[in-house]
Amino acid sequence: MREEQVQMAVMFLSHPSVKGSPIESRRSFLERKGLTSEEINEAFHRVPDGTSSVTSTGQGVNLNQGVQLQPQGMVPLSTASTGVASMLALSQRSRYSWSHVLFALAMLGASGAGTVLLLKKFFLPRLKCWIRNIVFEVEDDTERNSKASLCKESTEAAKVAAAAAVNSARASLEILNSRKDTRYFEAFIRHLDIQATELRSMSSALRKLEVAREAALFSYKQREHPSQLGSENGPNSKLLGTSVNDWKDPESSYSSLMKEEVKQNAVSAYDSSAKPSMLPASMEPSGGQHPKSYMEILAMIQRGEKPPGIKDINDSPPNPAQPLPNPRLAPRMKPWEIPQPQNSSSYALPQDSSQLNIENALPWWKRNKLLEQQRLNLTMG
């Protein structure tokens, strides 16, 4: 007989909630715990219990210790089963087998319900998540591949469309030059305007794609050709800087330049000065003297060509120790530092009738007929 086990059993039986439960359940519990019948009897002997008085308020929590995990639904079930068990005990203590069987059935039902709930709450969601992740991975891969190919296709399509539009613009300009007819001029201008707007939208889309591509290319070049970084840093940084930073609306410059070139060519057509080149300035091969448009320069840089006319200038200080010159003039006070009424000017103008003489004495950049008239009105009125 193990004293330790008996002690544990005594403690168990002394617990107030245990005291309310039927003897059979106590016994069966202790048996399950591995106590011998001798030890159980000894424990029972030691604990003075009013086993005959079983109250129906017994909430046999110990009954549920057989089921380790306790979902919420278990407690009412267990209380129901204990209620049934206590009712049984109330009626007939001698009918051990019947209550035993019922008790066993109740336990089985409770454990079955418990496992079902467990499955529902914990395992199924995890399984679903796992399946969903797998499915998503597969979808992602296919999506990414399709996106990359889509990107490439769209850039190529945009480039082809831009080239086609440029060709058509060139063709229409040639037609104009050959005809030299004023009647068609207006229609042609309208046509070009439409083309300009189309090109504008395409160029903005192209630019966005190009910027992204530039960034990717730049990082690629950084990896592959570290020695070339120095020379490429300048244009690329400026390119990214200009295209991404403050020129959010360079379309205005582009369209205005397009219009200017059209005007120039129209004028030349009018004059019939018969310039040998029929193409607009921007279409001429590099090396010409005409100013290139902004987009042209950008395109050249992206192609890797250097725009013409850039000289190699050494602008480092020839004498870094050159002293600063002595100031020859004392700094003047600022107009807002001089305490004077707001409506007077910074230079004194005598308000007399000989305005003409004073006006003639002023240099042209001080003469302002409007302001002087206003001042006159103020003094006169």
Add this chain to the structure above:
Amino acid sequence: MPIFKTPFNGYSVKFSPFYESRLAVGTAQNFGILGNGRLHVLDLSPTSPAITELIAFDTADGVYDVAWSESHDSVLVAAIADGSVKLYDTSLPPQSNPLRSLQEHAREVHGLDYNPTRRDSFLSASWDDSVKLWTLDRPTSIRTFREHAYCVYSVAWNPKHADVFASASGDCSVRIWDVREPGSTMIIPGHQHEILACDWNKYDDCLIATASVDKSIKVWDVRNYRVPVTVLNGHGYAVRKIKFSPHRRNLIVSCSYDMTVCLWDFMIEDALVGRYDHHTEFAVGVDMSVLVEGLMASTGWDEHVYVWQQGMDPRAA
């Protein structure tokens, strides 16, 4: 009103604080994308309406901005697209120039401002997200202000408080700084798009105006920077530069990518008081003279510099 034609695309124009008839123009080849630059010092001839070139300095990279020194009448500072800040002396021939080349910024220097009150220091704003404080005599910067998350386009000293300045950045905010403090003292989340320029009101030290890519100019009171004092709409494209008039309390001049230079009086209902559309390309630089009331100059990518009196037509003879 005379016109000056520059060989390269104009970027910035500034009147000299010492000589009424002198101004500096910074230009860059190929629209500033890639190429050389040139710094012109021009003079307005008193007799005939003409602009003559006093001296010109060639640079290896584009000149994005220019600032005259307030302490030395012949010294000017140029912001170069290769990240350097160069000092020039107009009293020396071009072969002896530049005096100094200060290479510290990692990217293009886009804005400069010389301190008009203390007259000893100047600031440079760069696309490397930082602002640097310099003096003419030191070969290295005194301080670097690095808080912006994107390119800093413009800096402006406060005309009353010699230690306070503002910086406008592509991260859509304006930061107010005090050189005595370690970090910025105020952040104005001014616009939803990049802010290209800022300038302080010369007569009210709490008012600051910002110009943004969203085509608007907003005037803010730094004491209550949640809501702008006023919003000036009227430009058709991004507003590139603004300047408060040194002579009139409420007058602002602005230039924009819609090729116009506009005059605003922000205290009246109909704020747009003047519009000049003389440029045929982006109008990128504008300035009002501190010495001559009403005198304005502008330059743009159409390679022209115009100087005119307020109210007159810049293209008139």
